Amino acid sequence: MILAVDIGNTSIKLAVVDETTIYDVTRCQEPEFIDHLSRLFSNYHDLNAACVCQVGTIDVKLLHHLESLVGVMYINHTIKLPFTNKYESTTLGNDRLALVAGSFHTSFEKGAKLIIDAGTCITYDFIDKDNQYLGGAISPGLNLRFKSLNDYTAKLPLLQPSRVKGFLGKNTNDSISTGVIQGTALEIDGMISRYNNKFKDTQVLLTGGDSQLLKKQLKSRFFATPFLMLHGIYNLYKNNS
Structure with a gap:
């Protein structure tokens, strides 16, 4: 069970995720970010890691706060992928990497x-x-x-x-x-x-x-x-x- 953090162009989405289920999806802006983190870590004691997919901007202090709570992995072009990437540059967005990886969920053919x-x-x-x-x-x-x-x-x-x-x-x-x-x-x-x-x-x-x-x-x-x-x-x- 991990905390998934999706930092988009217009908002931040937080959710607790395991192998099969998405829990407690929350959409927020930067001023509410720390309050939502506190609530999620208080409610889900099995949270042992976080993974961040960032395409929008965010105050780095908010990410440092998250890092103070749990180990954090950041999605970027250097990570290991569950597919072969034939894109001809390293500019493929982190969000697109995550979307393609999401298609490997067990519910899809x-x-x-x-x-x-x-x-x-x-x-x-x-x-x-x-x-x-x-x-x-x-x-x-x-x-x-x-x-x-x-x-x-x-x-x-x-x-x-x-x-x-x-x-x-x-x-x-x-x-x-x-x-x-x-x-x-x-x-x-x-x-x-x-x-x-x-x-x-x-x-x-x-x-x-x-x-x-x-x-x-x-x-x-x-x-x-x-x-x-x-x-x-x-x-x-x-x-x-």
Whole structure:
């Protein structure tokens, strides 16, 4: 049983994780971090290690506090992976390493997998049937798309992601929402179709904060897995212990 720490671009996610189960998932910002650590270590006396996956920024003092409580492993490009990394540079994000590692959780079938993470960015990561990571793609997430319409036009408002019905926007707000949400869903469906055409029997795993909204718009078959990152953090820790 370990503490998994996912430091993203917009928030920090904490959870207690073991071989099969995710416990007590908590999302917070930096000011609440130490309070949540105290609560988790008080409630879970079997916590004996922590593993950190960081892509966003965090005050280093908070990580030093965590290190004072328990041994900490940090995910980076030098660690041992449960797959063969064919990426052509060392700049593959720590989050993408963890997502791919999460696809090795026992609940998923063996074989080729396309992992789609709908977060600040939408990332596509592909691992073939021989457990070789071949690469993927990155595109703007929903909030980035909404924000860009507001930033780079004179009059379009800044909207938040919300459920849409149909594809005909009959006012400006609905047109923006439909264009962003439906457009993103069409992008994802198109990417899934392209991978399925090239790689037979590809299993699609969908995760990330915007997956709940997007999955209602998708036509493709996929497996929704909200805790893929946390399973991946645990798998990488075990692979390096």
